Amino acid sequence: MSETNHLGHAKRPNELLAAYTQRFPNAHRDIDEMRMEMRGVSAPDWPDWCYAPITCSQAAIANHLGVCVTHLGASSPFAVMDATAFAALAAWRKTRGVYTFDPTVYQEVCETPLDGQLPCDLLLRMPEWCVYLPTPNMSILGGSIHGCFVHLEHDVNNQRAELRLLFDVGCDDYQLFYPVPIHLGNWTLAEAHDRANMVIAASQGPLGMLRMPDEPAIKQAIATATKAVVNLVLFLCSQASDISGRQGRPGNPTPTKTRKGFKVFAAQQTREWLVGARMGSALRKAQSLRDGAAELTERNGPRPHIRRAHWHTYRTGPRICGGQRIPSTERQAQLRWLHPTLVRVCDEDRLTTVVYPIT
Structure with missing residues (x-):
């Protein structure tokens, strides 16, 4: 299956970026100034994995409206949520990366259980x-969830790391986002997902404000989509070698020195990435054996089956330092998605060998 069959999803996010840039024409400039000139000086500092906290976007929107940022919520019922959306779009504007999964890998990864002792800091490795x-x-009640912006947030008030999901649930006539914050900390990803579900259940609807019919069904759809997207992000964080595109490798831009100081320029065009192409091809070849695999086993033995996909954490680095054993919790965690595996297939000659180059 060719790469071009999987790509071509850039129109929607670019239209959303253009719409918000037109509404708040100076907000990008204000956020850039806060990030490059005020960060750690007249404004709190934040980690490099966060482009700019949502508070920067709130200040930029408040400046556009001509109000004090502390009065932003009172000045306009949607201003705070506009700032939430703009924070994601401002960060996405710097790279404009659209990550389209191979269809087979997409389905399997979305359905992978979020269980086990998966540490939250694995999500801090986004490309x-x-x-x-x-x-x-x-979908939500028959309408499509077109996509999801995913970025890392640093809450400057409590120094908490968050994975922010911004679901695009609008249509051609309007933009409607459903934000989901996932609090990261010294707990497992399963616990983080459970906490996110509680936030979704307590929210008032899309954008945290709108009351809509069939609200329980909407929240259930968002909760299901949240688990799937977290799995997709985990794959991006752990399987970098299976991300391909014409632009080389994904990554954040480095600041460029200008006459006015250093600046991070926005991407001039969308960068489309295909995720899981090699693995998807191998999975389809393996799954094609499933229907006829029964004849390959002993008549009285268990039927061949595919062991479900799951996440597995490996600890890397030295085990002993200075004669002392290093606890496994202090060694670096490497996450791997273990794809579905054929079990009880005796005729291995009928399996296709897939070679992965190692660099």
Whole structure:
């Protein structure tokens, strides 16, 4: 299956970026100034994995409206949520990366259980400050969830790291976002997902403000989509070698020195990435054996089956230092997605060998 068959999802996020840039024409400039000139000086500092906290976007929107940022919520019922959306779009604007998954890998990864002792800090390894994930086959009450902006947030008030999901649930006539914050900390990803579900259940609807009919069904759809997207992001963080595109490798831009100081320029065009192409091809070849695999086993033995995909954490680095054993919790965690595996297939000659180059 060719790469071009999987790509072509850049139109939607670019239209959203253009719409918000037109509404708040100076907000990008204000956020850039806060990030490059005020960060750690007249404004709190934040980690490099966060492009700019949502508070910067709130200040930029308040400046556009001509109000004090502390009065932003009172000045306009949607101003705070506009700032939430703009924070994701501002971060995405710097790289404009659209990550389209191979269809087979997409389905398997979305359905992978979020269980086990998966540490939250695995999500701090995103390839870019913000990514856009097309979400085919996701819907709310018959309407499509077109995609999801995903970025990392640093809450300057409590120094907490968050994975922020911004679901695009609008249509051609309007933009409607459903934000989901996932608090990261000294707990597992399963616990973080459970906490996110509680936030979704307590929210008032899309954008945290709108009351809509069939609200329980909407929240259930968002909760299901949240688990799937977290799995997709985990794949991006752990399987960098299976991300391909014409632009080389994904990554955040480095600041460029100008006459006015250093500046991070916005991407001039969308960068489309295909995720899981090699693995998807191997999975399809393996799954094609499933229907006829029964004849390959002993008549009285268990039927061949595919062991479900799951996440597995490996600890890397030295085990002993200075004669002392290093606890496994202090060694670096490397996450791997273990794809579905054929079990009880005796005729291995009928399996296709797939070679992965190692660099």
